[in-house]
Amino acid sequence: MSMQTPATQSMFQPNQMMRRVMGGAFVGVGVISILISLGMLVYLVLDVAMRGLPWIDWQFLTSFDSRFAERAGILAAIAGTAFMMTMTIAVSLPIGVMAAIYLQEYAKESWLKSFIQINISNLAGVPSIIYGLLGLTIFVRYMMMGRSVLAGALTMALLVLPVIVVATQEALRAVPSSIRDASLALGATRSQTIWHHVLPQAFPGILTGNILAASRAIGETAPLVTIGALTYVPFTPESPLDRFTVLPIQIFNWTSKPQAEFHDLAAAGIVVLLLVLLTMNSIAILLRQRVGGTSRRRIG
Amino acid sequence: MTMTGQSIRDMLGRRMIELRPSVEVRAGSALPENDVVEDPVIRISDLNLWYGKKQALGGVSLSIPRKKVTALIGPSGCGKSTLLRCMNRMNDLIPNVRVQGSVEIEGANIYASTIDPVEVRRVVGMVFQKPNPFPKSIYENVAFGARINGYKGDMDELVEQALRQAALWDEVKDDLKKSGLALSGGQQQRLCIARAIAVNPDVVLMDEPCSALDPIATQRIEDLMRELAERYTIVIVTHNLQQAARVSDRTAFMLAADDLVGRLVEYGATDQLFTNPKDERTEAYITGRFG
Ligand SMILES: Nc1ncnc2c1ncn2[C@@H]1O[C@H](COP(=O)(O)OP(=O)(O)O)[C@@H](O)[C@H]1O
Ligand SMILES: [Mg+2]
Numbered sequence: 001m002s003m004q005t006p007a008t009q010s011m012f013q014p015n016q017m018m019r020r021v022m023g024g025a026f027v028g029v030g031v032i033s034i035l036i037s038l039g040m041l042v043y044l045v046l047d048v049a050m051r052g053l054p055w056i057d058w059q060f061l062t063s064f065d066s067r068f069a070e071r072a073g074i075l076a077a078i079a080g081t082a083f084m085m086t087m088t089i090a091v092s093l094p095i096g097v098m099a100a101i102y103l104q105e106y107a108k109e110s111w112l113k114s115f116i117q118i119n120i121s122n123l124a125g126v127p128s129i130i131y132g133l134l135g136l137t138i139f140v141r142y143m144m145m146g147r148s149v150l151a152g153a154l155t156m157a158l159l160v161l162p163v164i165v166v167a168t169q170e171a172l173r174a175v176p177s178s179i180r181d182a183s184l185a186l187g188a189t190r191s192q193t194i195w196h197h198v199l200p201q202a203f204p205g206i207l208t209g210n211i212l213a214a215s216r217a218i219g220e221t222a223p224l225v226t227i228g229a230l231t232y233v234p235f236t237p238e239s240p241l242d243r244f245t246v247l248p249i250q251i252f253n254w255t256s257k258p259q260a261e262f263h264d265l266a267a268a269g270i271v272v273l274l275l276v277l278l279t280m281n282s283i284a285i286l287l288r289q290r291v292g293g294t295s296r297r298r299i300g
Numbered sequence: 301m302t303m304t305g306q307s308i309r310d311m312l313g314r315r316m317i318e319l320r321p322s323v324e325v326r327a328g329s330a331l332p333e334n335d336v337v338e339d340p341v342i343r344i345s346d347l348n349l350w351y352g353k354k355q356a357l358g359g360v361s362l363s364i365p366r367k368k369v370t371a372l373i374g375p376s377g378c379g380k381s382t383l384l385r386c387m388n389r390m391n392d393l394i395p396n397v398r399v400q401g402s403v404e405i406e407g408a409n410i411y412a413s414t415i416d417p418v419e420v421r422r423v424v425g426m427v428f429q430k431p432n433p434f435p436k437s438i439y440e441n442v443a444f445g446a447r448i449n450g451y452k453g454d455m456d457e458l459v460e461q462a463l464r465q466a467a468l469w470d471e472v473k474d475d476l477k478k479s480g481l482a483l484s485g486g487q488q489q490r491l492c493i494a495r496a497i498a499v500n501p502d503v504v505l506m507d508e509p510c511s512a513l514d515p516i517a518t519q520r521i522e523d524l525m526r527e528l529a530e531r532y533t534i535v536i537v538t539h540n541l542q543q544a545a546r547v548s549d550r551t552a553f554m555l556a557a558d559d560l561v562g563r564l565v566e567y568g569a570t571d572q573l574f575t576n577p578k579d580e581r582t583e584a585y586i587t588g589r590f591g
Binding site: 180184196 | 388390393395418419421422425426428430432433434435444445448449492495496499
């Protein structure tokens with residue numbers, strides 16, 4: 001209260017002019033950076049949309065690939081992506097969520113836990129082609145699944161698992177420990193507490209993490225090229241052991257053709273892929289906002 | 301309604317018989333209590349606790365009387381919450397906690413290796429400093445504990461009973477589906493009390509239950525504590541000396557010396573301790589000369 005500071009008023013001589021100039025310059029650099037990145041994005045999207053949109057019609061969405069651009073369509077790729085992603089999520093979601101629950105709620109602090117934790121984060125940053133090589137060795141060759149939807153789905157499951165584990169752990173961490181205390185103090189076991197209180201509260205966050213992980217996998221090309229997903233597929237996969245293609249591979253295939261029509265077809269494919277990704281990310285954002293909303297109401 | 305609690309109490313009682321030898325070995329080492337509590341519900345003997353390498357409680361011995369309000373007072377950091385959390389093994393949830401000594405409830409050492417802390421917490425409930433209702437309906441908040449503990453009776457009746465005992469029924473009876481979070485702070489804390497007593501505990505522990513509440517809500521909780529003491533044994537931590545003087549029958553004064561280890565300085569009837577403290581440190585604290 002009676003703190004004595006040695007400073008007097010005359011010792012403060014702020015260079016207001018300089019400060020204002022520096023502040024202004026900083027804001028300016030920030031705005032320019034945004035304009036550059038946003039401008040590139042807008043240009044890309046506009047270019048793709050202008051070239052691709054005219055090609056998108058019912059015929060395009062319901063036809064298989066063809067040697068003739070006018071007859072070529074994206075059905076096999078859409079079916080392959082949908083089939084593969086369904087299996088990917090069916091495998092990776094339960095495993096990823098259970099692993100996260102174990103790490104976050106049960107595992108005691110130890111060097112082993114830290115080691116595992118660090119390496120899960122590392123795995124999330126491993127280049128996707130490495131997962132392709134792993135899938136090729138284990139699923140395609142060793143387990144003799146061939147270049148099938150199943151092999152692709154399992155490879156993709158490996159790819160998204162670390163992302164799902166980390167996102168789920170974050171969602172679990174965001175549940176206040178006071179809720180766990182309240183439940184445990186009533187004589188609930190740890191698993192009852194997780195099941196009745198922690199998971200319901202973490203659910204939207206877990207879902208968001210899984211959607212974002214899935215949207216990463218949908219755009220991935222390298223691992224599937226590595227395990228040998230086909231580029232020309234005139235059929236929809238019916239069983240998990242059928243061969244298949246996916247959207248990004250189909251797009252890649254069209255861009256590597258010499259005819260200009262196929263390049264526009266690729267643009268059309270990109271528009272479809274972008275729409276799928278945009279839809280998924282919007283759902284994720286909506287979910288996240290709803291969670292934020294309820295927690296704000298909780299405090300107020 | 302009494303079935304669940306009763307059978308656990310029997311179980312704890314049976315375990316006590318198995319454990320009796322170790323209990324008697326420890327009895328001699330306890331510090332002398334300031335006066336004798338007859339027929340205690342909780343008997344703490346020579347309790348030491350470490351958070352990692354740091355000792356937080358040293359040689360604490362005290363007995364908590366049945367169906368009375370016992371207050372734990374002392375400057376912050378002296379180990380009141382730590383001692384309270386020893387009575388229902390909530391400390392087990394903190395990593396690297398080590399406990400030595402015994403805490404007997406109805407004669408059974410709850411730190412014995414054969415005792416499951418989950419069972420202990422059904423018999424010894426807890427109300428926390430900050431109201432922490434579940435983000436569910438008022439009804440579900442109260443029913444949850446009974447449900448997971450296998451309550452077979454009429455749930456509606458149990459919920460009403462618990463809310464009545466917590467003096468909340470009249471305010472919420474028309475809207476039991478409303479979220480517990482939509483209540484005011486004081487109502488939320490009474491909901492937490494209702495939730496705790498719905499599993500029919502023997503003891504209710506309260507860690508500064510009014511510190512987040514305004515004076516009127518505080519008054520209501522204090523009145524409630526007196527009423528609840530007719531049915532339950534209550535242990536309350538408070539930093540508010542007037543509150544301890546108003547609501548408690550017995551008061552324990554704790555202090556952490558220079559080594560930061562919390563110890564029991566004085567324990568006795570509340571009016572005795574406040575009007576005629578035996579220890580000069582107690583006197584200094586209650587007259588506001590330090591703390
Ligand atoms: N979870 C914990 N981990 C480590 N030290 C703790 C923890 N909780 C409390 N302590 C320490 O134990 C001592 C007693 O704390 P506490 O029981 O909370 O005191 P009080 O409730 O009387 O204010 C303090 O020195 C505190 O820093
Ligand atoms: Mg405390």
